[in-house]
Amino acid sequence: MSMKKEMTIQKVLDATQAAEFFHSLGIAMAWVGDERLTEFGLPNGDFEKIKLSIKQEGATFILKAKLKKAEPHLPGEEGSAQGTLGKPDYKAIKKRMKGSFAELKKMLTQGTPPSAETVRRFLDDSHLMITYPGLGDEHYERYQQCCQEFERAFASSDLEAMRIALSVVEARKKACHAQYK
Numbered sequence: 001m002s003m004k005k006e007m008t009i010q011k012v013l014d015a016t017q018a019a020e021f022f023h024s025l026g027i028a029m030a031w032v033g034d035e036r037l038t039e040f041g042l043p044n045g046d047f048e049k050i051k052l053s054i055k056q057e058g059a060t061f062i063l064k065a066k067l068k069k070a071e072p073h074l075p076g077e078e079g080s081a082q083g084t085l086g087k088p089d090y091k092a093i094k095k096r097m098k099g100s101f102a103e104l105k106k107m108l109t110q111g112t113p114p115s116a117e118t119v120r121r122f123l124d125d126s127h128l129m130i131t132y133p134g135l136g137d138e139h140y141e142r143y144q145q146c147c148q149e150f151e152r153a154f155a156s157s158d159l160e161a162m163r164i165a166l167s168v169v170e171a172r173k174k175a176c177h178a179q180y181k
Contacts, residue, residue, distance in 0.1 A: 011063045018054065018061040025050075090132050097125045101170075108163045119154050123147055139176040146172045 013021060049068040054061050100122035107114040126147045130140035146169045153161035 006066065006068050008064070008066045010065075013061045013063055014059065015061070018063065021063060087128070087131070090129075090135065093125050093129055097122060097129065100125065101166075101173075104166055105170075108159060108166060111159060113157065113159060114154070114162075116154075119151070123151055136176040136180050139172065139179075143169070143172045143176065 011017075011021075051066040053064045055064075056062075100118055103118050104114045104122060107118075126143070130136075130144055136143075146165070150162065150165035150169055153165040
């Protein structure tokens, strides 16, 4: 769904629809790309900011949402970590990875295999992350090895191996962040 830089929607919802909207918003925040928000006229991700207001009028709710589209950072723009054309903003990748990692850890803690989509997103972002020079270069090779070990554990469907490999990934991440955060 293409969208202008900013868009505003207004919907009249009953109590059930309002509850479904907020549930869908939560899911869309945790699972970027989830399609449920499109039912309410909102994009399914790729937004930088949403301002919401909800006003109760009798048995209905008036929902107003103003969205600001996430803009890719181009070379020379303030806030761009590297300014390399074709690469997403470094901070956006880190934020997405934080969500993916939290979901992986949660699923494995509960003894549930993570989805292939979440694993792929985390590994793809990890691979992209280590292409940004000057932000932990000396950690990149070992981090990549840890991610490959996690990928092998996932491929084998061994939950315990996945838990161990993910904890090693986390330890490597913490070592890098201790130096670069």
